[in-house]
Amino acid sequence: MTVLGIAGPGDPLANPGKTFKTFELIAKTAPDIKLCLSTNGLALPDHVDTIKAFNVDHVTITINMVDPEIGQHIYPWIYYKNKRYTGIEAARILTERQLLGLEMLTAAGVLAKINSVMIPGINDKHLVEVNRAVKSRGAFLHNIMPLISAPEHGTVFGLNGQRGPSAQELKVLQDSCEGEMNMMRHCRQCRADAVGLLGEDRSAEFTTEKIDEMSEVVYDAETRKAYQELVEAERLEKVAAKDAALADMSDEGMSDIKIMIAVATKGQGRVNEHFGHATEFQIYEVGTAGSKFVGHRRVDLYCQGGYGEEETLPSVVRAINDCHAVFVAKIGGCPRDELKQAGIDPVDRFAHEFIGQSAISYFKEYLARVRSREIVHTVRGDADIRQGAYISAA
Amino acid sequence: MAYKIVASQCTGCSACEPECPNVAIREKNGVFIIDPKKCTECMGHFDEPQCVAVCPVDLTCVIDNAFPRYQVPA
Numbered sequence: 001m002t003v004l005g006i007a008g009p010g011d012p013l014a015n016p017g018k019t020f021k022t023f024e025l026i027a028k029t030a031p032d033i034k035l036c037l038s039t040n041g042l043a044l045p046d047h048v049d050t051i052k053a054f055n056v057d058h059v060t061i062t063i064n065m066v067d068p069e070i071g072q073h074i075y076p077w078i079y080y081k082n083k084r085y086t087g088i089e090a091a092r093i094l095t096e097r098q099l100l101g102l103e104m105l106t107a108a109g110v111l112a113k114i115n116s117v118m119i120p121g122i123n124d125k126h127l128v129e130v131n132r133a134v135k136s137r138g139a140f141l142h143n144i145m146p147l148i149s150a151p152e153h154g155t156v157f158g159l160n161g162q163r164g165p166s167a168q169e170l171k172v173l174q175d176s177c178e179g180e181m182n183m184m185r186h187c188r189q190c191r192a193d194a195v196g197l198l199g200e201d202r203s204a205e206f207t208t209e210k211i212d213e214m215s216e217v218v219y220d221a222e223t224r225k226a227y228q229e230l231v232e233a234e235r236l237e238k239v240a241a242k243d244a245a246l247a248d249m250s251d252e253g254m255s256d257i258k259i260m261i262a263v264a265t266k267g268q269g270r271v272n273e274h275f276g277h278a279t280e281f282q283i284y285e286v287g288t289a290g291s292k293f294v295g296h297r298r299v300d301l302y303c304q305g306g307y308g309e310e311e312t313l314p315s316v317v318r319a320i321n322d323c324h325a326v327f328v329a330k331i332g333g334c335p336r337d338e339l340k341q342a343g344i345d346p347v348d349r350f351a352h353e354f355i356g357q358s359a360i361s362y363f364k365e366y367l368a369r370v371r372s373r374e375i376v377h378t379v380r381g382d383a384d385i386r387q388g389a390y391i392s393a394a
Numbered sequence: 395m396a397y398k399i400v401a402s403q404c405t406g407c408s409a410c411e412p413e414c415p416n417v418a419i420r421e422k423n424g425v426f427i428i429d430p431k432k433c434t435e436c437m438g439h440f441d442e443p444q445c446v447a448v449c450p451v452d453l454t455c456v457i458d459n460a461f462p463r464y465q466v467p468a
Binding site: 009010014015017079082083084 | 407408409412413440441442444446447448
């Protein structure tokens with residue numbers, strides 16, 4: 001474990017006593033664990049000094065608007081200084097407190113990341129302005145994520161039929177903010193009680209009952225250090241492979257063509273998952289400038305118990321429909337043919353290779369085929385964002 | 395009179411508990427309850443009852459008609 005974060009449901013800074021007591025106990029037992037905190041920012045200005053004193057690594061503030069006119073359609077009310085405020089007044093107080101809190105974090109030298117939820121028709125266009133406002137106040141990373149609003153979740157937006165954005169709508173917005181600052185693309189919108197890595201949730205192993213049964217957790221500083229060094233060595237190797245492939249591309253000349261590639265991976269930056277076992281695909285955009293990770297698409301498991309499920313394939317195709325190719329470690333005959341029919345090239349020759357390096361090699365071949373007029377480059381259509389919280393397949 | 399929490403609507407979020415100026419709220423079986431003997435409807439403390447103001451579910455903290463309205467002691 002490297003990072004411990006305290007988030008919702010229920011704002012951690014609405015219950016500062018318990019939040020900071022947890023930090024205190026962690027810092028005492030495992031000093032190399034990074035601490036982080038998520039908040040809506042309403043109470044943030046009151047606690048920046050304490051956050052700084054606990055050496056919190058970074059704070060995430062959810063900022064969905066910087067204009068109370070827009071905010072009143074997102075936040076029905078707030079509870080502030082022992083009073084309930086509604087409508088535009090509530091949104092005005094909230095945005096003032098959020099931006100003040102962000103400025104105070106920056107002044108105190110604490111990293112601030114901003115989360116924003118993209119709600120089509122309400123704040124989608126406005127988020128460019130939010131991006132500008134948070135960047136100018138020193139935020140280091142902006143994570144724009146899609147609204148999840150299935151009616152069965154029982155949220156207000158879910159019940160009144162507010163739709164979430166499509167994959168391309170989200171990507172266009174993220175791209176338009178990217179010139180301004182770092183955009184986070186790997187968000188899986190995990191639940192706040194998640195344990196594990198993004199996309200590899202291990203909450204089931206750590207229920208309250210099981211934690212009670214564990215007698216003593218051993219903190220082994222030396223093993224931790226050795227593992228951290230191993231991870232760093234792998235990372236350097238991956239970067240070197242990608243740089244080599246990119247250097248190789250420089251003699252190809254420039255081109256405006258960009259393609260999107262979906263990758264089935266278990267991690268370590270490699271193409272190492274079977275098509276049928278993938279519960280999500282990583283999406284890369286590749287051009288002559290190199291390959292860039294642009295997001296994830298969750299899918300329903302295609303292969304259950306060794307047999308491909310025919311009815312889930314169309315939903316997988318819809319989730320990666322904006323991609324030209326899908327990289328897999330292995331794929332069965334049936335889905336291979338159907339993907340081809342949908343215009344997505346199933347590719348298994350990069351099995352267990354690094355993703356960045358493979359994407360660039362594939363793109364070089366693609367470009368060569370376009371130039372020799374063997375194929376015609378087209379921009380593909382839009383794709384769906386699967387609704388529902390990410391829950392591991394186990 | 396005092397406020398009470400409609401148990402069927404309470405989500406057990408605990409937001410009300412620390413806000414009560416009379417420490418009248420505690421958890422019972424996963425939901426929260428108000429001790430009517432301690433509740434002063436926040437009179438003398440705040441302009442509005444804090445449990446009502448902070449509760450995320452509308453009409454969950456409501457007046458309990460089984461008790462007379464709270465009177466500020468003379």
